[in-house]
Amino acid sequence: MAAMRYSGILCAALLCGCVGRESSVGSTGGTLAIASGGDPDALVPSLLQTTTAAEIVDMLYDRLADIGDSLNVVGDHGFTPRLADRWMWAKDSMSIAFHINPNAKWHDGQRVGSNDVRFTIASTKDSTLGSPTASVIENIDSVSTPDSATAVFWFHARSPQQFYDAVYQNPIIPEHVWKGIGPAGWRGSEAAKHPIGSGQYRFVRWIPRAVVELTADTANYRGRPNINRLIWSIAPDFNTAVTRFLSGETDFFEQLRLENLPEVAKHPELKTKPYRALSYQFLQFNLRDPANHDRPHPILGNRELRRALTMATDRIALIRSVFDSLALPALGPTVRAYPTTDPNLAQIPFELARARQLLDSLGWRVSTSDSMRTHNGRPLRFSISVPSSSKVRVQMAVVLQEQLRRAGVKVDVEQLEFPALIAKGKSRAFDALIGQLNTQPSPSSVRGSWGTHASRSASGNNFGSYESPVFDAYVDSALASFDMAKRKDYFTRAYETIIQDAPAIWLAEPRPTVGYHSRLELTTLRSDAWWAHIPQWSIPRDKWIARDSLPAVAPGAQPAAPKTP
């Protein structure tokens, strides 16, 4: 359910060519209830790490422009205006000037200005905030504001993704709400608990671990969304979330597993829809000693040993067992959807005998008493940490535990709640963990997860501290190329380097299926964010059920009042 979200804040994209056009005609109103297996962690665009938070943030906040459904990241082709109604490139392409839509307003009534854009970028880059986005927008030097309606982005270098970097990673937040709060206090602040944005939905309430509710911003500068209310019904675990969907308490569930499909089929009012997502799951090794980060991990710091561990795991069987047909084996730190990913990347093969030999040659001998390996008195033993909320990852961990046991490796499985897992990752206090990255439309996100800079910075997401100048160089060269063939070539070399270095065992690329109530009229499910077009979903009036007829706001409840410091 909750997935790590690195350097990416996605917001709803309206696939309309110009600003202010009405959403689909006719059916406005209704309530969409989404079953979620996890609480959002923080409703702050530059801090969030969970998918649930990303979904909600994308309804509350706007970006300057939004990416098209084809997810083209080169140049500005396909991007549609949002907070910015037009933009201009400088002749030398070292800056882009965005003009803010004069009708854009924050939910508290104040106008959106270029100062908000400057503040958003500056605060994200502020190291005291610890935003994971910081490492991904490195190319942006700063934002200047020649006037209140114009924000100029200045870049360090030209790159094919300049526009994407400026726009995609940065939903704009209101300066007047956040500027008085010290960055260290953003996460727990009142402003974070009652967010104010400019998006087509307003915040109503968030009862932790229970419900998040948004209501339609009927006076929005881009027009009102169709559905009146959005509710995230947060269940304590996967099973309860599925049951809430199947019982009709909610209308939407984003990650059906194979075993749920026959159940859904029994309910004629429910439908399913597969979509391509941009995520991959992996077993990440900590290359540094958790007790002393300056030293390599006593066991996992050794490249050959990690390769041996990879050789000992049968990933094909693992995925077939855990996902059946709903996932493909992960190729590396990438997804097949990128045009720059070669689907035939060379992998470390599954060869248990060779793995055993390799471990023997490294000095890890099998002790006769319990068939586990030891070396100089140290047992070959480490722990895998997984989020207890993701049954899939727990299952993979238990399978890996057994597969590695056959090679003489003792693995302990530790289940934690998701925020505790992230905290462990950030403080590098783990041996191995199973993570999931929801990548963005651009393969550049790999720098934020596996690059040296992300390893060194406290807010970076390279929890395993993999640092390879070779890998960095290939990725940078790829990103600097304007030639598609060269990009692909550089990326291939980068991926091959990291695959052979084995800082992780690349597990699965899931192909998720959503379940939804048949009365919902969905639109395209965008690969990077299935929720992107929610404002355009609708519920025809003749199919309304009880919860659709409720008014937009509960009697007596107010949408969040602005709590400016």
Place this chain on the structure above:
Amino acid sequence: MSGPTLDSVVTRPTRPRETPLGIAVRSIMRKRSSRVAVVVLGVIVLLGALAPFIAPYDPAAQPDIVALKDLPPSLAHPFGTDPYSRDVLSRVLYGARLSLTIGILATIVSLTLGVAYGAIAGYLGGLVDAAMMRVLDAFLSIPRLLLLLGVLVAWPHLSIGALVLFLGLTGWFALSRIVRGQVLALKHAEFVTAAQALGASRRRILARHLLPNLVSPIAVAATIGVAHVIVLEAGLSYIGIGVPQPLASWGNIIQDGADQVAQLWWLSLFPGLFMVLTVMMLNILGEALRDVYERRS
């Protein structure tokens, strides 16, 4: 010396060479429910003890995680397989072994602590006794599960031994109060002073008078204690903080099937049945023992 000795004056008239335990056992065996309970428990204990020999498969082995996962009960797998293609029957048998072992060992720890604490408190008496009893009251006021949770959140990576220890450390309170009561009663009993005046050693007094009276409450505490620990361990394993993978305990077998309780019903049913059966039999025995004890006093 002819005539009734001091010893025989104070203990109940018994048949010669009949120990209190023997009496208790005999009166329990008179009831049919107790006989059934003993037989059933004996079978389960035997199954658990012999698990390494009679289990058809290795409980941790995942022979074929693609083709053999989630199979309903069949001839090859009478209790079905779990999501990791592990044979559930083997896991339930090993689960009996582990859950019962944890239960028995933890209860031994509890009993030892309980007797020691109660005896010391009763023997020392006075202020020390009062203080010890207040501490005991405090521990009794914390529900056992809560105390365990408090401990387990501090030690997230517990070995089985540590788990047994903590389970044992949290279950001795009620018994120690009973023991203390017995010791106090003994201290003030007239025959003890008389016996001491006659030269009987303290050890003889302990052996002849204290221990026989303790046998019954200890036996009751033991059976009920094992039952409690089995249920508690299952609950902790179900939440995920008890027995770790890939070890099998009745609680974590249920947890493996927890998100598909309907589809994988065999994962909840069989370990649950075994658990309920074991606990029921223990409760029957414990109650029978308690009846004997209460009737005697």
Place this chain on the structure above:
Amino acid sequence: MIRYIARRLLQAAVIVAIVAAITFVLIHIAPGDPFSAVLDNPNVSERVRETLRSQYGLDRPLPEQFVRYVGALARGELGWSFSHDRPVREVLGSALPNTLLLMGVALIASFALGILVALVQVARRGSIIDHVLSGISLLFFSMPDFWLAILALLALTYWLPIFPVGGAVDPVMHEYLGLGGRIADRLRHLALPALTLTLLASASVARYQRAALLDVLPADFIRTARLKGLTEREILRRHALRNALLPIITLIGLSFPALLTGAFFVERIFAWPGMGYAVINAISTRDYPLVVGGVIIGSIMVTLGSLLADLLYVWADPRLRSH
């Protein structure tokens, strides 16, 4: 009487103080710093760290830390829950009423049901019904709490979708219902967890009461009543029950720990937002202060429960009144 109350209150206070000491010891004998998860966590703000440091005096000598700790407890401060980003007092304060509601309903219902079953069993002692009911109450008595909850959840929200799937209120509709609707919504959500907890608790009540009634029946005054010509039922009602009632009060006090434990598991499985739910979730987030806070509150509840039971007993039993 007053002296008795005062004495019992003092005893209760001493017990709570000792519990505080126990939790203090727990905090400090754990390996590493139990707050390291908080202090090293980059997401935790400086403000929170300062609060924790001053509250717990982490760099002071142990005795001083203990004094600060007890002082904080006396003020009602239970620390900071970093998984909820709120004071523990607030988290548990908003969760506790839900637990009390659940336990209260289950307490009343389980005693009613348990006594009823016991009466039926005693009235027909030795018959098939007696044996069957004995077997059933033994079954429920021996059943693990979470197992029954899983089965109940499965059976009554899924196979027969009568009840809603967990939670205290309907997340979507609750705010929009009128007063009657909201009460009905809450009742619907309360029903299944309360039913589960009731079944678990009533088993022990039934067993105990049956034994207590059977013990009382041979007593002299009952024989007298029989000789006077009262029917069996009247005897049961007028004499046996009243005499067996006193132990009920004690039983209520004694049943608190088990009821609380059962409530924990039931809350977890039904996502009932009570103290048990919060504490069990806190385990997997390693939110130490919240768990310890739960221990303290739990033990206070049990102490108060038994205190109340004792006081009720003294008040109800005429034989003890003349102290």
